Amino acid sequence: METLTFILHNLPAIGERTLEHISIVGVAVGVAILTGVPLGIAITQSQRAADTVLYLGSIVMTIPSIALFGVLIPILSKIGQGIGWLPAVIAAMLYAQLPIIRNTYTAIRNVDPALRSAAIGMGMSAPQRLARVEIPIALPVIIAGIRIAVVINIGVTAIAAYIGAGGLGTFISRGISQTDIRQLITGALALGLLAIACDYSLLRLQRRLTPKGAPKRASPP
Amino acid sequence: MNATGAPRRSAMPSLVLGAIALAVAWGLYASGLAADMLRYQKDIVYLVKQHLVLVGISGSLAIVCGVGLGVWLSRPSMARWAEGTIQAVNMATSVPTLGKLALMMSLLGIGALPAIVGLWIATLLPIIRNTYEGIRAVPGHLVDAAQGMGMGPGAILTRVELPNALFVIFAGVRTAMAVNVGTAPIAFLIGGGGLGELIFTGIDLQEHGMMLAGAIPTALLAIAVDFLFGQAQYWLVPRGVNPQRNS
Amino acid sequence: MIRLDALTKVYPTAQGAVAAVDRVSLEVADGETCVLLGPSGCGKTTTLRMINRLVAPTSGKITIGGRDTDDVDPVELRRTIGYVIQQIGLFPNMTVAENIGVVPRLLGWTAEKRRRRAEELLAMLALDPAQFLDRYPNELSGGQAQRIGVARALAADPPVLLMDEPFGALDPVNREVIQDQFLRMQRTLRKTVLFVSHDIDEAVKMADRIAIFRAGRLVQFAAPDTLLAHPADDFVASFVGTDRTLKRLRLIRVREIMLPGVAGEARAAGRATVTPDDDLRRVAALFLEHDLDALPCVGPDGSVVGRVTRADVAARLAAGAGAES
Numbered sequence: 207m208e209t210l211t212f213i214l215h216n217l218p219a220i221g222e223r224t225l226e227h228i229s230i231v232g233v234a235v236g237v238a239i240l241t242g243v244p245l246g247i248a249i250t251q252s253q254r255a256a257d258t259v260l261y262l263g264s265i266v267m268t269i270p271s272i273a274l275f276g277v278l279i280p281i282l283s284k285i286g287q288g289i290g291w292l293p294a295v296i297a298a299m300l301y302a303q304l305p306i307i308r309n310t311y312t313a314i315r316n317v318d319p320a321l322r323s324a325a326i327g328m329g330m331s332a333p334q335r336l337a338r339v340e341i342p343i344a345l346p347v348i349i350a351g352i353r354i355a356v357v358i359n360i361g362v363t364a365i366a367a368y369i370g371a372g373g374l375g376t377f378i379s380r381g382i383s384q385t386d387i388r389q390l391i392t393g394a395l396a397l398g399l400l401a402i403a404c405d406y407s408l409l410r411l412q413r414r415l416t417p418k419g420a421p422k423r424a425s426p427p
Numbered sequence: 428m429n430a431t432g433a434p435r436r437s438a439m440p441s442l443v444l445g446a447i448a449l450a451v452a453w454g455l456y457a458s459g460l461a462a463d464m465l466r467y468q469k470d471i472v473y474l475v476k477q478h479l480v481l482v483g484i485s486g487s488l489a490i491v492c493g494v495g496l497g498v499w500l501s502r503p504s505m506a507r508w509a510e511g512t513i514q515a516v517n518m519a520t521s522v523p524t525l526g527k528l529a530l531m532m533s534l535l536g537i538g539a540l541p542a543i544v545g546l547w548i549a550t551l552l553p554i555i556r557n558t559y560e561g562i563r564a565v566p567g568h569l570v571d572a573a574q575g576m577g578m579g580p581g582a583i584l585t586r587v588e589l590p591n592a593l594f595v596i597f598a599g600v601r602t603a604m605a606v607n608v609g610t611a612p613i614a615f616l617i618g619g620g621g622l623g624e625l626i627f628t629g630i631d632l633q634e635h636g637m638m639l640a641g642a643i644p645t646a647l648l649a650i651a652v653d654f655l656f657g658q659a660q661y662w663l664v665p666r667g668v669n670p671q672r673n674s
Numbered sequence: 675m676i677r678l679d680a681l682t683k684v685y686p687t688a689q690g691a692v693a694a695v696d697r698v699s700l701e702v703a704d705g706e707t708c709v710l711l712g713p714s715g716c717g718k719t720t721t722l723r724m725i726n727r728l729v730a731p732t733s734g735k736i737t738i739g740g741r742d743t744d745d746v747d748p749v750e751l752r753r754t755i756g757y758v759i760q761q762i763g764l765f766p767n768m769t770v771a772e773n774i775g776v777v778p779r780l781l782g783w784t785a786e787k788r789r790r791r792a793e794e795l796l797a798m799l800a801l802d803p804a805q806f807l808d809r810y811p812n813e814l815s816g817g818q819a820q821r822i823g824v825a826r827a828l829a830a831d832p833p834v835l836l837m838d839e840p841f842g843a844l845d846p847v848n849r850e851v852i853q854d855q856f857l858r859m860q861r862t863l864r865k866t867v868l869f870v871s872h873d874i875d876e877a878v879k880m881a882d883r884i885a886i887f888r889a890g891r892l893v894q895f896a897a898p899d900t901l902l903a904h905p906a907d908d909f910v911a912s913f914v915g916t917d918r919t920l921k922r923l924r925l926i927r928v929r930e931i932m933l934p935g936v937a938g939e940a941r942a943a944g945r946a947t948v949t950p951d952d953d954l955r956r957v958a959a960l961f962l963e964h965d966l967d968a969l970p971c972v973g974p975d976g977s978v979v980g981r982v983t984r985a986d987v988a989a990r991l992a993a994g995a996g997a998e999s
Contacts, residue, residue, distance in 0.1 A: 587765055
């Protein structure tokens with residue numbers, strides 16, 4: 207089919223766009239992990255804080271991504287970064303926050319209290335407990351949260367093509383404006399494959415990190 | 428109700444939200460953007476209606492088909508195909524909506540139809556998965572007791588399995604609908620109309636007022652739809668199986 | 675009356691065909707409580723579940739009240755048989771009243787009739803209808819839930835009751851209470867009950883006759899006392915426990931072997947005594963504690979009504995041991 211020819215002829219461009227896409231998602235998720243995991247752990251200390259943070263996070267999630275771009279652009283244009291890479295990364299990072307925070311919070315909370323007592327009884331300090339007992343047990347669920355964040359971000363970044371951020375969405379935007387079905391299909395396929403590949407490999411990672419015989423309560427979505 | 432689905436323990440979250448909303452509103456007013464936005468009043472009203480049509484048709488069809496397909500996959504006769512199908516559904520769910528709409532456009536051209544079909548598919552998939560998993564999560568001994576008492580398969584489905592899966596199904600529908608409202612703006616790109624028109628045109632023309640005139644109603648609409656479905660979940664799921672209403 | 679004729683269930687496995695139930699034949703009379711007893715995996719639950727056709731037999735016949743169950747539609751059949759499971763299985767989405775009314779509703783009873791029946795059953799189980807009818811299962815304690823599970827099984831007044839380790843999920847205290855309650859109920863209702871258990875003490879307490887299973891085969895089918903006195907083989911003997919004589923003693927009351935009081939015998943003040951309702955195990959314990967061969971038996975006012983001797987106890991054990999199974 208013509209689309210096949212198109213793809214073969216444009217492999218370098220496809221590769222470039224894919225890298226752009228991955229860089230946005232990668233940075234966004236990376237930052238979200240650095241902020242989200244500690245935050246998720248912190249809010250296990252207070253029910254009120256947890257309620258507030260999770261509620262706000264879920265409100266953010268209901269805001270459509272393009273709307274969020276629409277809001278970020280006027281703000282960021284004040285510093286001359288209205289369009290392009292930065293608003294895309296910031297928006298993606300915001301969307302990655304809730305899944306990561308919520309999953310971290312839930313996972314740490316669900317760690318069997320008996321294990322915690324055992325750790326305290328053995329003389330571990332709080333940071334040691336966290337590092338050596340709680341986080342390793344919570345890891346699969348946290349990875350599940352990261353997985354969800356990545357998939358969402360791939361979608362958000364696709365739309366970011368419309369604000370000049372590049373990425374695989376550009377094939378679709380050009381495909382629409384030029385009524386070029388080949389580009390449409392290329393973009394759709396590339397996005398689909400990227401999403402499926404990331405989802406699948408993170409799922410494998412999640413499963414591999416789930417200790418056999420782990421308590422069902424901690425099982426990931 | 429808070430994000431984790433447990434009954435809300437304090438008014439703190441709403442207070443914080445209210446404070447932020449006020450701050451945003453003040454910011455818009457002070458910067459003059461609010462005035463810009465209001466210039467598009469008529470467009471907003473018209474496009475909101477279009478938006479609701481897109482959401483309404485694709486959403487209701489997705490709920491009906493999604494729950495139906497989810498139930499069908501959970502039947503013993505489908506046991507062999509169920510796992511494989513659900514995995515395929517999971518994979519398809521992770522494909523970004525923009526990609527799905529692009530595929531629709533390549534198959535069906537531009538306009539409201541491909542937009543609705545694309546949104547329908549995007550909303551359908553998570554509902555299928557949640558329905559299937561919700562029904563499968565109904566404890567086996569309940570079905571055993573029901574069978575042992577002499578309930579036929581139809582009665583077991585409608586009086587035992589579905590009511591006990593209802594909370595999870597509702598959660599899936601609620602999320603899917605929020606995603607639907609949220610991604611509907613993209614439908615504009617393939618000629619589907621809706622508030623996306625203001626947003627994307629505003630971005631193209633670098634006109635912030637126009638952008639916000641599209642973005643903020645979209646966000647408010649999404650929050651409203653989520654709230655409505657949340658309320659429906661709270662009130663319609665019977666008390667005995669509704670963790671939010673446990674006395 | 676329930677009759678099983680060479681009932682068999684064979685499962686194909688990786689190691690070849692395995693008979694979970696192997697040519698089991700037994701007969702349970704109307705109003706009788708038969709306990710299916712055995713270690714886990716012995717086929718007792720599978721046998722039970724073939725009776726209401728939750729499991730399809732590979733071969734053999736089941737007759738209930740004279741009718742071959744093969745000739746009846748399974749769904750219809752189950753509505754005439756009460757079924758209680760270990761996990762109780764109360765539907766969380768229905769109130770207590772709705773749960774109890776499930777089979778009546780399937781049978782077409784009016785709402786009025788269903789509610790009245792629910793009230794009646796709750797009262798019979800010592801649960802205040804006003805308090806419990808509109809509660810949901812998640813608002814019940816374990817003991818309450820289990821009793822309502824039994825009420826639900828009795829709702830349409832079926833002649834037969836199948837119970838699969840129904841009290842297994844309760845703590846020992848609650849279990850005793852509900853066992854006693856069930857026995858009391860049975861004295862009035864006289865249902866034909868098949869009861870699966872893995873607990874010899876429960877079986878001895880509840881059963882008119884006990885059917886012991888091993889690896890799919892029926893090994894012995896006898897009244898509790900006979901089973902305890904004459905275990906059919908080493909397996910049954912070890913399952914029943916090495917204290918089987920003591921268990922037998924528990925089954926017999928003083929009144930059954932008491933010699934009437936001799937006129938003029940003084941009140942037994944300060945000495946060990948028993949009442950007519952005490953079981954022989956207590957008597958044996960007192961014999962040993964006080965190094966006695968005989969004990970006075972007193973009535974509710976403390977006056978001596980009779981005597982029980984070691985010789986009488988031994989004679990009773992021997993007589994029981996000679997009874998046919």
